[in-house]
Amino acid sequence: MSDMKPRSDSTPASPERRRFVGAATATAAGLAIAPGVMLYEVAHGRAEDQAASSAVRWGMLVDATKCATGCNDCVSACSTENGWTPVAESKHPKQAPQWIRKLELQDPLTQMETNLPMMCQHCAEPPCVDVCPTGASFKRADGIVLVNRHTCIGCRYCMMACPYKARSLVHEPLNDTQKPDVPRGIGCVEACTFCVQKVDRGDGNTACAEACTAAGHNALVFGDMNDPESEISKRLRELPTKQVRADLNLNLGVRYHGI
Amino acid sequence: MAGKMKRLLALGAVVLTTAALAWAGSEAQPRTGGAPKPVIAKAVKGEQCVEDNDYMRRNHMKVLNHHRDETVLEGIRTKKYSLKECINCHASEKTGSVAAAKDDFCVSCHSYAAVKIDCFDCHSTKPQGPMAMHPLNAETAHYKHKLAAQATSKVSAEEMAGVAQ
Numbered sequence: 212m213s214d215m216k217p218r219s220d221s222t223p224a225s226p227e228r229r230r231f232v233g234a235a236t237a238t239a240a241g242l243a244i245a246p247g248v249m250l251y252e253v254a255h256g257r258a259e260d261q262a263a264s265s266a267v268r269w270g271m272l273v274d275a276t277k278c279a280t281g282c283n284d285c286v287s288a289c290s291t292e293n294g295w296t297p298v299a300e301s302k303h304p305k306q307a308p309q310w311i312r313k314l315e316l317q318d319p320l321t322q323m324e325t326n327l328p329m330m331c332q333h334c335a336e337p338p339c340v341d342v343c344p345t346g347a348s349f350k351r352a353d354g355i356v357l358v359n360r361h362t363c364i365g366c367r368y369c370m371m372a373c374p375y376k377a378r379s380l381v382h383e384p385l386n387d388t389q390k391p392d393v394p395r396g397i398g399c400v401e402a403c404t405f406c407v408q409k410v411d412r413g414d415g416n417t418a419c420a421e422a423c424t425a426a427g428h429n430a431l432v433f434g435d436m437n438d439p440e441s442e443i444s445k446r447l448r449e450l451p452t453k454q455v456r457a458d459l460n461l462n463l464g465v466r467y468h469g470i
Numbered sequence: 471m472a473g474k475m476k477r478l479l480a481l482g483a484v485v486l487t488t489a490a491l492a493w494a495g496s497e498a499q500p501r502t503g504g505a506p507k508p509v510i511a512k513a514v515k516g517e518q519c520v521e522d523n524d525y526m527r528r529n530h531m532k533v534l535n536h537h538r539d540e541t542v543l544e545g546i547r548t549k550k551y552s553l554k555e556c557i558n559c560h561a562s563e564k565t566g567s568v569a570a571a572k573d574d575f576c577v578s579c580h581s582y583a584a585v586k587i588d589c590f591d592c593h594s595t596k597p598q599g600p601m602a603m604h605p606l607n608a609e610t611a612h613y614k615h616k617l618a619a620q621a622t623s624k625v626s627a628e629e630m631a632g633v634a635q
């Protein structure tokens with residue numbers, strides 16, 4: 212319940228600061244570009260030659276009350292978008308990379324069942340980054356936690372450090388089955404990237420959230436948590452949400468409703 | 471004593487080099503054996519690379535590394551110096567890849583120069599979608615196909631030696 216307590220102003224994601232940052236961005240960008248054009252820019256992406264900015268914090272809201280039992284659409288969409296083999300089709304399912312998985316939970320006392328997808332929570336204070344000996348694990352300015360495969364040595368410290376079991380190591384050679392937009396390969400650790408290739412393209416959405424919406428469940432909302440006008444910020448203001456293992460104080464980019 | 475030895479050695483080296491050059495220079499000597507020379511197929515798409523050919527032959531790794539860091543760490547995905555764009559232009563029409571067959575663009579020189587690259591352990595060697603469907607490629611694909619079939623230039627061993635140094 213600690214996440215229900217009002218946060219202090221010094222917490223990076225305190226609502227006050229979020230609103231302030233959002234307003235500041237709007238003003239700054241509005242000065243730079245013609246009005247109207249700029250609002251579009253903020254909502255749908257940035258120029259190709261512009262670095263990801265800390266004015267944005269990408270996040271996701273998972274509404275577990277809408278997540279359908281037995282539905283696996285987000286997981287298949289992720290595997291299709293990012294090119295990892297679905298675990299059921301893998302030769303070695305126990306060590307197969309998995310970027311997102313469906314969990315079915317049951318309250319032992321009441322038998323109430325809950326369904327939810329679990330993936331990298333894109334922590335603002337990511338333990339995976341803290342432990343990485345090479346600096347390969349890093350958090351991008353816009354809050355997306357990634358592995359730089361050029362420097363990852365496959366030591367798997369980050370897999371041990373992650374409280375959410377979000378990361379996998381690629382054990383097998385992938386033999387040129389990768390997607391051109393999603394390089395990945397043997398000996399490196401990987402996890403959900405919030406579809407960083409789509410974010411950079413300006414899609415403003417992830418494959419899993421698109422699939423969930425297309426299936427009519429609308430359990431996933433992706434967006435900029437720093438922009439007070441974004442769909443996700445509005446929903447986060449209205450719905451009671453929780454961070455998984457909020458006691459760890461990692462300030463997660465994925466928030467759950469109905470757990 | 472040591473000085474004398476060094477001078478002698480140097481002299482020996484000069485004599486040997488001259489002899490070797492004379493041998494290499496004589497056209498009468500057929501070139502036997504040696505590594506097969508790299509085949510550099512003309513890019514399927516586009517007329518001119520983002521820099522001069524000479525510059526790219528020597529420095530492609532530097533510009534690629536720089537761009538790679540910007541892309542991975544900061545999310546800057548401009549087309550110039552992007553490996554994906556190299557692949558879009560240089561994938562062979564036969565294999566659709568830059569590294570599937572031994573004559574494909576990247577492999578051809580790299581095996582000649584004996585420089586092992588691991589780019590393609592992780593990166594796809596093929597362009598996105600079928601090559602003819604590439605927006606910049608669609609109109610001219612049939613024509614380019616013919617062009618590419620004729621235009622393969624062999625690179626001389628001397629040129630390659632220059633690049634490899």
Ligand code: SF4
Nearest residue numbers: 331332334337339373
């Ligand atoms: S959920 Fe795990 S992998 Fe993702 S940022 Fe947090 S610690 Fe790192």
Ligand code: SF4
Nearest residue numbers: 343363364366367369
């Ligand atoms: S496996 Fe790679 S990303 Fe993870 S801690 Fe080791 S070097 Fe860092």
